[in-house]
Amino acid sequence: MSATVSAVRNGVDTQQLFGTLDAVKADPSLAKFQFRARNRWIAGAHNRSVIRDFYAANQEDASRTEPFVLDAGEPAILLGSDTGPNPAEYLLHALAACLTTSLVYVAAARGVQLTAVESTVEGDMDVQGALGLSDQVRNGFQQVRIAFRVEGDAPEHKLREVVERASQRSAVFDMVTNGVPVAVEVTTR
């Protein structure tokens, strides 16, 4: 019983974590995942995604009993009625969330007990690009900055190593910094 309790660090079951790593090493086909979202336009800048099913470890996952529902919008200055965060804000959240989870998992694996992780993320955008007013200005953020405050039972250099390792392994950090091929298909009827 005490072994089980001590295996949970930072809210992560490290026995399960190391077991997962061993299982994927033994059978790399378990590592093939597919995540999905379904989006539907409501009106103006208001649209909604439903997220539930995904594919993992050679099968469709059935663990989620309810879908997650996310509403997007735009503030008035961008012609919306604030029905949700805007898409660029969702991207900032995705980035902060992924780096944070990566950091927490890395710390758990390395025996570092964390007591606080906070971050502020900001992205600078010149909307001349997205508004179609300039071809010299990109549509997306020109620069993103994320500032972490990390507290834990390890010396500063070790806490910094944990953040460094997390940024080397975060899925969303990789995608946002390096880009991903996106294929767009359209049907009309």
Add this chain to the structure above:
Amino acid sequence: MSATVSAVRNGVDTQQLFGTLDAVKADPSLAKFQFRARNRWIAGAHNRSVIRDFYAANQEDASRTEPFVLDAGEPAILLGSDTGPNPAEYLLHALAACLTTSLVYVAAARGVQLTAVESTVEGDMDVQGALGLSDQVRNGFQQVRIAFRVEGDAPEHKLREVVERASQRSAVFDMVTNGVPVAVEVTTR
């Protein structure tokens, strides 16, 4: 009154849209925006972002009376307890939402009345990368596909042009396909 009514197309006030474009053309400094999120770790894969303030058109925006709160998590197979969509799923939502809003705005500007816009987006990930088990496999999605179904009062070629133009002007599509520089800062105490 009838002029005002007819100016709203797809839920977008096209008079306001063209007025915004004219204002930014006249004073490009109005186009400088900064979006932000603040994230706090709760436990394990559970963390939460709060999104409210942003900078736009030479001032801090004060239009949002309440913050948006977004919870992230991971499913059991990724060592979480499903406290929210995972960060990679949030990124898929951001992408679908941004392309959809861009498409709706482009259609409004071009006089196309839309009746339905739906999309499904999926991303393929080999988690050997994010788990740190392989340096040959990237951490993020290897490929993303988004399939739109668009219905409206325009011929097929025009509806396709609207989607094409939207993907040329979407902020998140730009960021996800081309990448953005991300600076990570850390403080410990």
